[in-house]
Amino acid sequence: MINKEIKKHFPILNQEINGHPLVYLDSAATSQKPVQVIEAMKAYYELDNSNVHRGVHTLGNRATEKYEGAREKVRNFINARSTEEVIFLRGTTTAINLVAQSYGRANVEEGDEIVITYMEHHSNIIPWQQLAKERGAVLKYIELEEDGTISLEQVRAAITERTKIVSMVYVSNVLGTMNPVKEVAEIAHQHGAVMVVDGAQAAPHLKIDVQELNCDFFAFSGHKMVGPTGIGVLYGKKELLNAMEPVEFGGEMIDFVGLYDSTWKELPWKFEGGTPIIAGAVGLGAAIDFLTEVGLNNIERHEHEMAAYAMDRMSTIEGLNIYGPADPEQRAGIVTFNLDGVHPHDLATVLDMHGVAVRAGHHCAQPLMKWLDVTATARASFYLYNSEADVDRLVDGLRIAKEYFKDVF
């Protein structure tokens, strides 16, 4: 159980929007930040700020300790074997691009296959489209089941001996579906392919164990898990990362620089060109401490409960259609829906006028929208600070919107 008092740690939630107490239901886009994260970053800038890995002076050492300390927190959070496998980057998008541009360019050849699914975020589609075009490779999509889940039969049908990379979202940002990435990784490995997991929506909500999943790469962002924007992580198996070339060259990532040739630092630093995202890493470390104290298992349970309650309450509204698996146990706290006769933008505006923040649009997943045969949807996403009272406010807002637009059609 999550204590309802937890909301008090998030200063932003204590405000009125358009005359109503804010109900924030857009955490799948970005989560709010607890005071512990904000204070940790403030303290870093006020007391320890310096550049890392070079200072002989005390502040340089402190900053390095904080930055590398955050890396150890991430290692523990995802159960990587070593901090060498934890690379700090800007976010999930940058992380997947790194895999595509480094591992992909070196290992994907003409006629090879890259396999993804219809439920990917654009950040797990376009890097592969670009790679496929560049290498003359084939980009294949795994079909979805009627209810927006992925069956292993479809996975087995899509992956062949020519498949070099399988990349899949762990938790869908639209359907909320939790995908069987561990089983998919096993199938990928049987065919000699590597498994990339887009964990952007998973890391905030589930206990992640990269060794248990046995994936080769795992990408996630800090800002969706109560951390700051601008920091994310690429986990990769050490033997793969060791064989990969950096994609960004410059300061911080070099070992020795000659006039015409240079060598790279050891892992993980060879992939962290330029002054790193030090304050961001400190903030991410504080976010991990916060989530760990609440307990990822408690958060996951809370999300299922929120999804169940929301789906139950929302289904009492006539003309409201919910996309994705009907069983709340099969989804994280994401409920995407449409209300007959009210376009999602109009719906989001009416809800906003009542203090309820939801997302409306294609959610950066246009191929999935096409599969659902809709141009846009509305999405309510829940996190640890949301409660049943927030769902009630959403449902009240939906009824008001329905009433408001009832004369249109």
Next chain:
Amino acid sequence: MSSNNLDQLYRQVIMDHYKTPRNKGTLEENHITIDMNNPTCGDRIHLTLKVEDGKVADAKFDGEGCSISMASASMMTQAVKGKDVDTALQLSNIFSDMMLGKDYDDSIDLGDIEALQGVSQFPARIKCATLAWKAMERGVQSGEES
């Protein structure tokens, strides 16, 4: 409270254009075609224009989107049809000023378009309202070149 603000946005005449759009469809021949979308939200418009002797002789639109974007498209076609290209572009500038909350030239009769004034209070929705106008601008400009 807030429903008053909503009424400022969703004026009766806007809902009327949304429900019964004017000039909905596609021109059959001798037309300029413009397809535009709003990448952040998925709204899209398919606009066909007939420009003859410096005049917008005919205009039709098709597309998908929210009430504001579709009503604005309907009003735009109604406003520019039969006007010369310069006036159509002038209307577009006036509309743009109106959306930005600036003082706008009211020497031209704006008709139904004026009802969209309330959109300027909803920054997230301004792009919905301007999509059709941007498509029209692009269309008449390409018509002038060819």
